[in-house]
Amino acid sequence: MEIGMDLIHSSGVQMTHYLQENYQSSQAWFLFISFAADLRNTFFILFPIWFHLCEGVGVKLIWVAVIGDWLNLVFKWILFGQRPYWWVRETGYYGNTSTPGIQHFPVTCETGPGSPSGHTMGSAGVSYVMVTALLTTLLRCQRSPFQKQCLRVALWMSFWGVQVCVCLSRIFLAAHFPHQVITGVIAGMAVAEAFDHIPSIYGASLRRYLGTALFLFSFALGFYLLLKLLGVDLLWTLEKAKRWCERPEWVHIETTPFAGLLRNLGILFGLGLALNSQMYLESCKGKRGQQLPFRLSCIAASLVVLHLFDSFKPPTEVELLFYVLSFCKSAAVPLAAASLIPYCVSHLIRRQGKKLS
Numbered sequence: 001m002e003i004g005m006d007l008i009h010s011s012g013v014q015m016t017h018y019l020q021e022n023y024q025s026s027q028a029w030f031l032f033i034s035f036a037a038d039l040r041n042t043f044f045i046l047f048p049i050w051f052h053l054c055e056g057v058g059v060k061l062i063w064v065a066v067i068g069d070w071l072n073l074v075f076k077w078i079l080f081g082q083r084p085y086w087w088v089r090e091t092g093y094y095g096n097t098s099t100p101g102i103q104h105f106p107v108t109c110e111t112g113p114g115s116p117s118g119h120t121m122g123s124a125g126v127s128y129v130m131v132t133a134l135l136t137t138l139l140r141c142q143r144s145p146f147q148k149q150c151l152r153v154a155l156w157m158s159f160w161g162v163q164v165c166v167c168l169s170r171i172f173l174a175a176h177f178p179h180q181v182i183t184g185v186i187a188g189m190a191v192a193e194a195f196d197h198i199p200s201i202y203g204a205s206l207r208r209y210l211g212t213a214l215f216l217f218s219f220a221l222g223f224y225l226l227l228k229l230l231g232v233d234l235l236w237t238l239e240k241a242k243r244w245c246e247r248p249e250w251v252h253i254e255t256t257p258f259a260g261l262l263r264n265l266g267i268l269f270g271l272g273l274a275l276n277s278q279m280y281l282e283s284c285k286g287k288r289g290q291q292l293p294f295r296l297s298c299i300a301a302s303l304v305v306l307h308l309f310d311s312f313k314p315p316t317e318v319e320l321l322f323y324v325l326s327f328c329k330s331a332a333v334p335l336a337a338a339s340l341i342p343y344c345v346s347h348l349i350r351r352q353g354k355k356l357s
Helices: 002-022 024-036 039-053 055-079 084-090 118-139 145-172 178-197 199-203 206-229 236-244 257-275 278-283 292-310 319-356
Strands: none
Touching: 002 024, 002 084, 002 145, 002 178, 024 145, 039 055, 039 118, 039 292, 039 319, 055 118, 055 178, 055 199, 055 206, 055 257, 084 236, 118 145, 118 178, 145 178, 206 257, 257 319, 278 319, 292 319
16 A cells, blocks of 8 residues: 555655656746645636626535535545655655755645645635536527537636646646546545535524634634544644745744634624624615625725735734634624625715715
8 A cells, every 4th residue: 555655655756747847948937836725816807897796606605615525625634645755855765866856836735735726726616616606697699509519618627727737736746646636626626526416504593603603713723633632633734834845934833724714614704794794784785785886896805805814813922813814804894895894885976875865
């Protein structure tokens, strides 16, 4: 078993080495793709756009991203996946022969286990939701079977093009092995497809949102503590990241498993608060909520406010304080985009209307 995994890992390192040697000029592109595939962009950019254009798709994006990333964490804790940037420094596979040299980047040194890839799993899940939503909407406008088929082919080719770019990016950056990114894509699509059959998410009460968040947190914490009692440290990768990363400043607390968990739970809790608030009911659910100028104004305002809000980085000196502030910051994102900002925009439009009349 170990010999088989060594062969898989060594072939992955060879692929990373090949990409870095032959596509060094594409480094900026790979770094951009890795940045764009981060779930943060789903929450700060894609969610406000989709929520105000098609509320159901926006809600589904959050559920798929949050549950998918939670499952990714559980899978990583179970599978104990290595990462190329530390495996190549620790393995005895190469013996006396020289080990392939691989370059590190500011986004290489993630601290969690490597399998499956969280970037590809999140990207595949979110992209799958958007492609299926676009297909459902655009196919209604097409009467010709040929045009419908062309539309399907174009959208699914775009989907797979994005996934290939994300996979190659993560391999180029030495953050993942090829089998980890492929597994991530398959798992992400499976999560997105599963939520096609869970209509209850669209009318969920605040109690259900809170209960779901508490369950996800309790399960993850309980699983961690149980294995720790059995002598298994699920944070074993943190020491490896600190030891083998070329620059200590590239090891960020934001990439630790519990940082991602609390960020996602904050997003889910914030969405529950927003959708069950009086501000949401008065703005998005009224007649004004159906008007395109109102929706576009909400999108523009949300993108500006969330961009400014994202510039706030919780202090990392005290871990507990960082986790608490990260949770609060995440909860504020959907609360602002789906509730507070539409409410303010609605009042501004109403006040302007009174002035004109």
